[in-house]
Amino acid sequence: MSLHRFFGGLALPALKPAPAAVRRLPVPAQLRVPLLQHAGAEAEACVVVGDRVRRFQRIGRRAADALGADVHAPAAGVVVAIERGPVAMPGTPDATHVVIAVDAGIAGAGSSGASDSSDDARMPTLDSNATPLDALRERLAEAGLVGLGGAGFPTAEKLSLAHRLLILNGAECEPVVACDEALLRERADEVVAGGRMLARLCGATRLVLAMEQRMASALPAVQAAIATYVDGDIEGLRVELALLPDRYPAGGERQLIQTLTGEEVPDGGLPRDLGVLVQNVATAAAAWRAVLHGEPQVSRLVTVGGDGVSHAATFEVLLGTPASHVAEAVGGWRDDATVLRAGGPMMGVALPHDDVAVIKTTIALTAWCERVSPDAGADASAPRSPMPCIRCGDCANACPSRLQPQLLHGRLKASDGGDLSGALALGLGACIECGACDAVCPSAIPLTTGFVAARQMARLGQHQRVQAEAAKERFERRIERLQREAEEAADHQAQRVKRVSGAAAAALAKARAKRAGDAPAPGPADAPSDGGPS
Template identity: 50%
Template sequence: MRPQRFHGGLRLAGHKAESSADGLRPCPPPARLRVPLLQHAGRAAEACVAVGERVRRGQCIGRAEGEYSADVHAPCAGRIQAIESGESPAFPGQRVVEVWIDVEGDGVTTLPPLDWTLASPETLRERIREAGIVGLGGAGFPTAEKLSACRERLVLNGAECEPWIACDDALLRAHADEVVLGGRLLARATGAARVQLAVEDSMTAALEACRAALAGHGAGEVELAVVPTIYPEGGERQLIQALTGREVPRGGLPRDLGVIVQNVATARAAWRAVTLGETLTERIVTVTGPGVANPGNYVVPLGTTVSHLVEQAGGYTPDAARLLLGGPMMGLALPHDDVPVGKTHNCVLVQTAAEVAAETLEPEMPCIRCGDCAPVCPARLLPQQLLWQVRAERPERAADQGLFDCIECGCCDLACPSHIPLTAHFRHAKGEQRARAAETARALAARERHESRQQRLEREAAERVERDAARRRNAASPDAVAAALERARAKRAAPGEPGAGA
C-alpha cells in the first residue's frame, strides 16, 4: 500500500534519538501521588474513596460520571491522604479534584483475566471501560465509547510525528507484540474487518520490532503501513487521509468514513486489561530536551509530579528555561513543575534560555499577505483570513471559516515570515468561544430552572384558589348548612356546655 499525501504539513528535524539511547526506564513512585480525577475528555470521575482509607494498586478510586467519563484507579498501594480540588495548569481554566495517596505497602487488585479470542465484543468493551482506558495519544477520549459502533477499518496510530516525543517509538521497540495483539483484540471489540498499524518511515528500530511482532502474532490480520515522516502525520484526520485517500469532512468524524483510530499504547493497554486484568495506572512519558540532564522514556505511575519525573532524568541543566507538557509544536507551557502526570501526557520537554531567546529574537511584524501560511495548513484553512476575523472579534465568521477545524498544529506559525503567533490567536479565540458557549448554556439552564419554578408556583397558586373555592361552595350548600346546624345543636346539648340541660 502506498500512502497518500495529506494536505500541508512540514518536514521537521527529528529529535527522538535524544531520549532513545536505552530502552524503557522505570520511574519509581514518589512518596505521594496526586491522582487527578479528570485525565480524559468528558466529565471528571467522582471520588469513591475516603480520606484515611487504604487502597491497593489497581483499585478504583474515582467512578466515571456518566457516558463520557472514565474510571480512575490507584497507581500504587497506599493510604488516601487528602481529596483536594484546585486549578490545574494541565487543564487550563478548570478546577480538578485530585486524590492524594501516600505510597505504602504493595497490595495489588486486578480484574479476572479473560480469553479475548472467546470473549464477546460487548464483554471486551465492558472490560476496557472497567479498566479506565482512554486514548493515550493525547486526546483522552474514553476508548469503550469510541469502540461502541462497528467500523470497517481500525488504524493503530504509531505515527508519532512531534519531533521530540518518542514514547510510542519506545513502546513499539519494547512491546510491539502486545500492540499487535491489542490491535486484533480491538478489531474484535469493534467489528473492524481491516487493521493497519501505521508507523513513520524514520522509526526504523520500531518498524523492525513491528515486522517481527506481526510475523509472530499478527495472524495475517494486521497490516503494517509505513507512512512518510511529515508533521502532523499522526493527527487522526491526516493519518486517515494518508491511509484511505479520503478526507474526513469538515464538521464530520472519522466514523463517517467507517474508520476508527487508536493509539498504539491504547491497544496495548486494552490487551493487558483483558488478558491480565490490569487497570490503567501507568503510562510511558518522554522526558527530553536540552534543558534536562539525562533524557529518556519512563514508565510512570499516573499522579507522579513532573518535578519528580525530571529528577529521575537527572534534573534540570543550569540553562533550563521553559517547561512544556507535550512536544514543541502542540505542547502546553507549564508555569511550574508541581503538576501531576495524567493518562494523556506523553512528554515533558525542557527548553533552554537560548532556545527561548531564539524564538523571541524576531519581533512580530504586520501580516504582508504573502499567503505562505495556507499551503502548510493540514486542515485546508486560510490562517491569514482566520486571523483577520479573530482579531476583528467576529466569532461567527471565524467559526464559518473553520476556526474549530484548526488542530493547533503550529505549521502556520513556522511558515509565517512576519513571525505572527497565529496558533496562539486561534487557541485563545476557541477558548473564548467555548467559554461563552458554556456561559450561554449555564444562563439558559438557569432561565429554564427559573421558568419551571414560576410555572410550578403559578400551578400551586391556581390549585389553592380552586381548593378554597370548592371549600366555599361546599360550605354554602344546603347539606353543609344542615350539618353545621346539627354540629351547633350537638355542642349545646353536650354536658358542661353553657345552656346544656338548663
C-alpha cells in the same frame, strides 16, 4: 498499501532519543494523582484523607450520567491530602488531586509500584474472545481507559458504535516524542492483540497499524506481531501495516484517515461518519492488559527531551509522578531552560511549574531554552519579538486544515476588540492547533496561541449559551409547573367548595325536612275564631 497525501504539513527534524530499552522510573515518595486526566467531567473522589489504598484501587469514580473515566491508585500508600492543583491538559485547568504518601517499601523501586502483587486490587482476568462485548466494554470503563495519544476520550464510549475500519495510530510526527516507537519496539505483540480485541468490540473487519517510516527500530517487532494474524485469521479480520511519510502532522486524526483511505472527514463531522475509529497504539496495549491481566491504567511511557535537558530518554512512569521527579532521571533541567511542556514542541501544553504530575495523556515532558533573536545585539537573551504580518501566505500553505491563518489572525486582532464570530465563520473551529503556521511564519507571530485562546473563548461562550438555554428551559418549566399547580389547586378548591356546598345544602334540606316532620298537626283549638262565645 497505497497512501494518499494530505494538504499542507511540514518536514520537521526528529530530535528523537537513541533507541534504547525503556527504563522504569523509580517510584516517588509522594504521588499527586489528578481526578481529571481525560475528556469530560472530573472524577469524584471515593477516598478520604487517612485512607490506606492498595495499588490499582479506585480512588476516583466517574460522575454519574457524565462523560468521564475512573482513576486508580498507581501504588500502595496512605492518602495524605485531597487538594486542587493544575493539570497537564490544554488550558492547564485546576482539578482535585489525591495525594498519596507511597509505602516506604515501594518508594524508590521501579515503576511497577508493587511490593507484593498479591496485595493489589487488580480485577479478575477475562477471555477476550469468549467474554460478551458489553462485559469487555464495561471492563475498559472500570479500568479508567482513555485515549493515550490525544485528548483522553474515554475508550469504552468510542467503542459503543460500529465501525468498518480501526486504525491504530503509532505515528509520532512531532519532534522529540518517541514513546510510541519504544512501545512498539518492546510490546508490539500486546499492541496487535489489543487492536484485534478493539476491532472485535467495534465490529471492524479491517485493522491498520500506522507508524512512521523512520521508526525503524520498532519495525521488526511490529512485522512479527502482525504476521501472527495475517494468515488464517479465524475472525476474518484483515491486519495491515502502513508506513507513513515523515511529515507533520501525519499523526493527526483527520490527516491520518485521509492518508490511509483518501477520504476526508467532513467539516463539522467526526471519523465515525466515515465508519472509521482511530485509537492510539498505547491505548490498544493498555486495553489488552486491562482484560488479560486485570490492570487499570496507572502508568504510561513518557519521553523526556528538548534542548533544556542534557539527554533524552523514554521511561515507564506512574501516573501522578511530578515532572520534577521525572527530570531527576536525566540529570535535571538545564539552568537556562525556561519553558516546560507536557508534550512536544508543536502541540505540547506549557506547564506553570514542574510539580505538575504526569497523567494518562502525557506523551512527553520537554524542556526548552528561550529562543533568541540573531539581531538582538548586546541583549542576546532577548526573545524574538513578533513583527507585523506581511501576508506572505506561508501559513496557509502549511495549514493541514486548509485554513487561512493570516485572515483568522486579522479578524482576531481587529481594532474593535476582535471579531470572534468572523473568525469562526472563516473556519476557526477546524483548527487542530498543530502549530504549523507558527513554525513557518517569518514574522514570528504566535498564531496558534491566539487561535487556542479564541477557540477556548468560543467554547466558553457556547457553554454559557447552553447553560443560559438550560436555565431558561428550567425557568419556563417551573412557570408551567407553578401555573399547572395553581390551576389544579383552583380546580381542587372548586371541587371542594362544590362538595361542601352540596353537603351543606343536603344537610339543610334534611334539617328542614326534619323540622317539618316534627311540627304538630293543626287541632280544633288552633282553628280560627269566628267571633262567637268561647
